[in-house]
Amino acid sequence: MIRRVLAGIDAVSLFATEGRAMVDTKNNDNKRIRLEDVSKVWDGLAAVDQVTFDVSPGEFVILLGPSGCGKSTTLRMISGLEQTTAGRIVIGDRDVTREPPGNRGISMVFQSYALFPHLSVADNIVFGLRSRKVPKPQRQERLERVARMVGLEDYLDRKPAQLSGGQRQRVALARAIIAENAICLMDEPLSNLDARLRGDMRREIKALQQRLGMTVVYVTHDQVEAMSMGDRVILMHSGRIVQDGSPAELYNRPTTAFAASFIGSPAMNLIELEAMEGQTFIAKEPTVPIAWGDAGHCLLGLRPEDIVIQPSSAAGMPAQVIDEEYLGADTIVRVRVGNQTLRARLPGQQSMPSEHCRVDWPVTAAHFFTADSGERRDDIDAVAPATANSRSPISRDTAQPFPDQGAKR
Amino acid sequence: MRAVNSDRRMQVYGALLLLPAAILLGTFAYLPTIATLIDSLFLPGIRGEPPAFGGLANYQALIEDATFWKVARNNLVYALGTIPTSIALALGMALFVNARLPGRGFVRMAYFTPTILPMIAAANIWMFFYAPQIGLFNNLLDVLGIDGPNWLGNPRIALFSVIMMTIWKEAGFFMIFYLAALQSLPPDLQEAADLEGTTRWSFFWRVTFPLLMPTTLFVMINALINAVRVVDHLFILTKGGPNNATNLLLYYVYENAFSFFDRPYAATITVVILVVLAIVATVKFTVLDRRIHYQ
Numbered sequence: 143m144i145r146r147v148l149a150g151i152d153a154v155s156l157f158a159t160e161g162r163a164m165v166d167t168k169n170n171d172n173k174r175i176r177l178e179d180v181s182k183v184w185d186g187l188a189a190v191d192q193v194t195f196d197v198s199p200g201e202f203v204i205l206l207g208p209s210g211c212g213k214s215t216t217l218r219m220i221s222g223l224e225q226t227t228a229g230r231i232v233i234g235d236r237d238v239t240r241e242p243p244g245n246r247g248i249s250m251v252f253q254s255y256a257l258f259p260h261l262s263v264a265d266n267i268v269f270g271l272r273s274r275k276v277p278k279p280q281r282q283e284r285l286e287r288v289a290r291m292v293g294l295e296d297y298l299d300r301k302p303a304q305l306s307g308g309q310r311q312r313v314a315l316a317r318a319i320i321a322e323n324a325i326c327l328m329d330e331p332l333s334n335l336d337a338r339l340r341g342d343m344r345r346e347i348k349a350l351q352q353r354l355g356m357t358v359v360y361v362t363h364d365q366v367e368a369m370s371m372g373d374r375v376i377l378m379h380s381g382r383i384v385q386d387g388s389p390a391e392l393y394n395r396p397t398t399a400f401a402a403s404f405i406g407s408p409a410m411n412l413i414e415l416e417a418m419e420g421q422t423f424i425a426k427e428p429t430v431p432i433a434w435g436d437a438g439h440c441l442l443g444l445r446p447e448d449i450v451i452q453p454s455s456a457a458g459m460p461a462q463v464i465d466e467e468y469l470g471a472d473t474i475v476r477v478r479v480g481n482q483t484l485r486a487r488l489p490g491q492q493s494m495p496s497e498h499c500r501v502d503w504p505v506t507a508a509h510f511f512t513a514d515s516g517e518r519r520d521d522i523d524a525v526a527p528a529t530a531n532s533r534s535p536i537s538r539d540t541a542q543p544f545p546d547q548g549a550k551r
Numbered sequence: 552m553r554a555v556n557s558d559r560r561m562q563v564y565g566a567l568l569l570l571p572a573a574i575l576l577g578t579f580a581y582l583p584t585i586a587t588l589i590d591s592l593f594l595p596g597i598r599g600e601p602p603a604f605g606g607l608a609n610y611q612a613l614i615e616d617a618t619f620w621k622v623a624r625n626n627l628v629y630a631l632g633t634i635p636t637s638i639a640l641a642l643g644m645a646l647f648v649n650a651r652l653p654g655r656g657f658v659r660m661a662y663f664t665p666t667i668l669p670m671i672a673a674a675n676i677w678m679f680f681y682a683p684q685i686g687l688f689n690n691l692l693d694v695l696g697i698d699g700p701n702w703l704g705n706p707r708i709a710l711f712s713v714i715m716m717t718i719w720k721e722a723g724f725f726m727i728f729y730l731a732a733l734q735s736l737p738p739d740l741q742e743a744a745d746l747e748g749t750t751r752w753s754f755f756w757r758v759t760f761p762l763l764m765p766t767t768l769f770v771m772i773n774a775l776i777n778a779v780r781v782v783d784h785l786f787i788l789t790k791g792g793p794n795n796a797t798n799l800l801l802y803y804v805y806e807n808a809f810s811f812f813d814r815p816y817a818a819t820i821t822v823v824i825l826v827v828l829a830i831v832a833t834v835k836f837t838v839l840d841r842r843i844h845y846q
Contacts, residue, residue, distance in 0.1 A: 223742050244748025256739035260761045260844035269757075270747030301844075321747070 172234040172247060173199035173324040173357040175220060180229030182215050182381075189215045191381035192229070197359060199324075202351055204372035205361045208404070212381040213361045214329055220359060221327050222246050233325065244273075249318035253330040255310050257302040257317075264289075264298040267316045274321075288320045291350070308339045315347070319354065326351075328360045332367060344371055365405050369393070377401050395509075399516035402443045402509060408474060411449075411484045412511070413442040422522075427480030430459045431530045432508065434523040440510045448507035449486035451475060451499050458500030459527035466494060477501055502528045584825065590818035602815065609819040619820065621795055622803045625710060629799055630778040632714040633721065638770055640722040642763070645729030646755075659730070666724040674787035677716045678703075681788070703789050706796035713788060713797050721777065725770045732766040733759075764843040772835055779824060800824055 175197040182190040190212040197203050205213035218224035220231060222243035231239045238246045249270075257266050264285055271281045289295050292312040302310055311331065318326050331347070332340045348371050351358050362368055368375045369389040377384045377392060377400075385392055385401045396402035402410040414425040417438030421431035424442070432442060452458055461477040461484070473492045477484050479501065486501065508524040511517060594605035613619055648659045665673060680687045681702035689699030702712040736759065744754045782801050785791055791798035791806065798806075800820065808817035 221746060223745065242748075243742075243745045248746065250743070250746050252739050252743060254737065254739055256737065256743040258740060258743075258758055260758075269744070270749075272757075273744070273747040273749040273753060317743075 173355075174232075174234055175325065175357065175359065176230075176232040177216070177220070178230040178232070180216070180219060180231060181227045182212070182219060182224065183227040188381050190219070193378075193381075193383055194229075195376055195383065195386060197357055199357055200355050202348065202358045202360065202371060202373045204368040204375045205359065205378060206365065206368040206372075206375050206404070207363065207378035207384075209363055211378040213363075213378050216378070217327050217329055217359060217361045221248055221250050247323050248325045248327055249321045249323045250327040251314045251318045251329065251331045253333055255302075255314040255331075255334075257310060257313055259302055262299050262301060263294060263305070263313050266302065266313055267294075267298075267320055269317065270321050284320050284322075288316045291319070292316045292346075307335050308343065311335060311343060315350070319350065319356075323356075325357045325359070328358060330362055331360075333362075333364070340367075347371065365407065369405070377404060379404075395518075396443070397518045399441055399443065399511035402511065406445055406447075408446050408485045408487065410509070411442075411444045411446065413444065413479075413482045413484065414513070415440055415442055424459070424480045424482055427459070427482075430527050431525060432459075432527065433510075433525055437510060437519075437522045439513050440519055440522060441513050441516075443509035443511060444484065444503055444507060446474065446485045446487035448503045449484060450502045451477065451486055451488060451492075451494070452502060454496065454498040454500055456500050456502075457528040457531045458502035459531070461499055461501045463494040463497050463499055466492065500527075500531075502526060505529070587818045587821050587825075590815050591822050593815045595813050595815050605815070609815055612816065613819050613823065618795055618798075619803065622798045622800055625796070625798060626779065626800045628710060629714055629717075629781070630775060632711070633717045633778055634771060634774040637718045637721040637725060637774060638767065640718065641725035641770065642729050642767075644722065644726045645733055646759075648726070649730060649733045659726075662723040662726050664723065665720045666727075668720075670720070670783040671787060673720055674716070674784040677719075677784075678788060681712055703797075704793060706793050709789055709793060709797045713784065716784065716788070717777075717781070721774065725774070728766050728770055729763065732763050736762055761844060765845050768835065768839055768843060772831070775831060776828065779828065 177193055177195055179192045179194055180190060181188055181192050193212075193216055195203075205216055207213045215224060219226050220233075222238065222241060222245075226239055229239070230237055233246055233248070258269065261269065267288060268276075268281045268285050271284065276284075285298075286295075289298060292315055294309065294312050294316060297305060297309060302313065305313065311334075314331065318328075328347075332343055335343060344367060347358075350356075360367075360371065369392075372389055374387065375389055375392050376386045379400050385397045387395075392401060392405050396405065396410070399412055403412060415422050415432070415438055416425050416428075417423075417436040418428055420434070420436060422433040422435065422437040422440075423429075423431055450458075451461075451463075454460070459479055461479045464476040464478055464483065466476070467474040468491055472490065473488045475486045475488055475492065475494065477486060477499065484501065503526060505524050505526045508522075508526075510519040510522040510524070512519060591609050592604060592606060593602040594608060596602040644662050648655050648662065652658070668676075679685075683689060683699075683701045683704065686699070686702070688702065692699040700708055703709050740758055741754065744758065749757075779799075780801050781799050782805055785797060785799060785802045789797040791802050801824070804817045804820045804824075807813045807820065
């Protein structure tokens with residue numbers, strides 16, 4: 143695999159220099175995509191609802207979301223395979239909203255690969271060049287270059303049915319890049335591959351994109367692909383954009399409860415709260431406050447990896463271990479706090495000595511979202527359980543094992 | 552010992568499972584074929600005498616029979632006239648009704664109607680179309696001031712008239728196969744081609760048509776078999792006339808067996824037909840199948 147990638151580098155640099163003449167790389171405008179209030183309505187239902195975003199030249203943008211969120215429809219509208227109901231799509235400085243797909247200067251990789259089953263790998267790759275009446279010697283030259291780049295030199299005479307899933311994927315990729323279009327759209331290209339191959343292909347696609355300087359819009363429902371490949375992730379839900387930012391922003395500062403629950407594995411814990419006497423507690427756990435002030439209408443979001451589990455003698459939120467799931471590199475422990483279930487991700491193999499324990503998290507790890515609208519709240523005064531536990535008058539009574547902590551106060 | 556027994560029992564079990572099909576095929580396909588072959592080697596018994604063994608005498612007579620050659624040539628013309636046209640028409644209709652158009656269910660049904668009609672009924676309708684004075688076609692031509700021909704009575708155009716009717720009858724039937732094949736083609740192939748600006752014409756010849764080849768071959772074999780086994784509509788329309796102008800092989804077999812009561816001769820023609828069809832089938836399975844892409 144590594145050898146293939148290394149061998150690819152020479153070919154790619156060669157490709158890049160020759161490609162420059164064709165895809166005017168100095169003028170990056172043909173690589174820019176802009177969507178303005180784009181909607182798609184089917185039978186009165188909006189599959190895509192007033193979506194607006196910009197894709198900069200050479201950017202790798204991920205459209206992420208659960209199935210049925212409108213991400214594929216958005217991609218298909220960019221490609222022209224689907225007509226917009228409303229809004230404008232601009233590629234470069236050209237309004238392409240009503241242009242047929244073939245005039246938009248884009249390539250696309252389909253989820254099913256859409257290879258022509260009766261044509262050899264070579265004919266599949268040059269299919270578009272033949273449609274565009276590229277002369278045969280040039281076609282042959284580009285075929286050789288692209289085949290080398292994706293490692294298909296030895297398979298050019300085969301039919302798609304004689305290839306493995308990963309090889310078919312490479313044919314689809316080769317067909318997309320041989321056109322030397324500045325923009326490539328990808329519709330869940332890796333979803334038909336097994337997990338190991340998916341990891342390899344992720345890196346290869348990303349490397350290819352960077353070397354060729356392509357603008358890529360990539361649709362996926364897989365957050366791992368989104369986080370690892372994207373320069374920018376646009377998270378969609380019910381036809382709308384939920385959050386548009388870098389992978390780190392999506393992970394560290396989810397703007398809604400949906401974004402919080404979608405990114406991360408296992409997903410962020412969203413915990414119901416209740417307010418009592420000017421303090422906020424986890425529902426049915428009225429001993430240790432998690433925030434000062436009334437935040438009963440909010441949900442507390444905690445990443446499983448931010449939660450620390452300590453013995454019941456330590457400070458923190460009293461909890462009960464429900465079960466643990468060993469995953470090799472880490473262990474997922476489910477604990478009950480009040481009437482809520484939390485998942486915590488602990489490194490290595492951990493076994494909980496007893497049912498009773500204390501959980502804690504840093505104050506910066508607490509995210510708050512309004513319970514009904516799911517909107518992020520940054521105005522809540524959070525407190526870490528261990529700190530609260532040591533200060534709260536209630537906990538002083540219950541937290542028997544820590545007399546000195548109580549005495550400190 | 553026990554293993555051998557159970558092995559044998561499985562063989563008996565398998566043989567029993569095959570038996571019903573074997574009996575049916577044997578009784579109604581292979582036995583008649585062999586009987587026909589034997590029949591063709593005898594001369595007909597005159598005035599109640601038992602048939603005498605004649606060796607290849609019937610085949611000798613067949614080669615010298617001008618009517619047989621005429622009928623065979625008619626059949627070839629008939630096959631060449633009906634098969635390509637009805638296939639092309641079927642494909643055209645299938646492409647048309649496969650597109651999104653209003654009322655396509657109705658159009659599909661309309662195309663398929665001739666297939667549902669019993670042959671005799673259809674032939675009767677066409678008798679009315681073709682009738683020299685009162686017929687539909689000649690009435691229509693009259694309006695244009697053209698004196699219509701005697702469609703079925705003129706030896707020069709009678710075969711053409713029969714061919715026209717067959718095309719009408721078969722195209723709708725073949726369309727159903729093409730339609731099914733077209734609907735099994737993944738739509739993303741078209742989309743992938745659209746992204747490259749491939750024209751519809753080019754897409755049809757480079758993708759659709761090659762992927763429909765298995766269907767085309769199937770339809771072609773069917774059309775060929777149909778072309779050889781036409782009896783029913785000749786019965787209504789022309790009875791093989793005028794002057795054998797529309798006589799086809801199987802109708803000639805029928806005439807020999809039941810009008811001239813020369814069963815051995817009818818058997819001889821049947822054997823020849825079987826041999827020709829067997830050759831076609833062999834070519835299909837050995838040469839054509841290898842060149843065609845099956846999904």
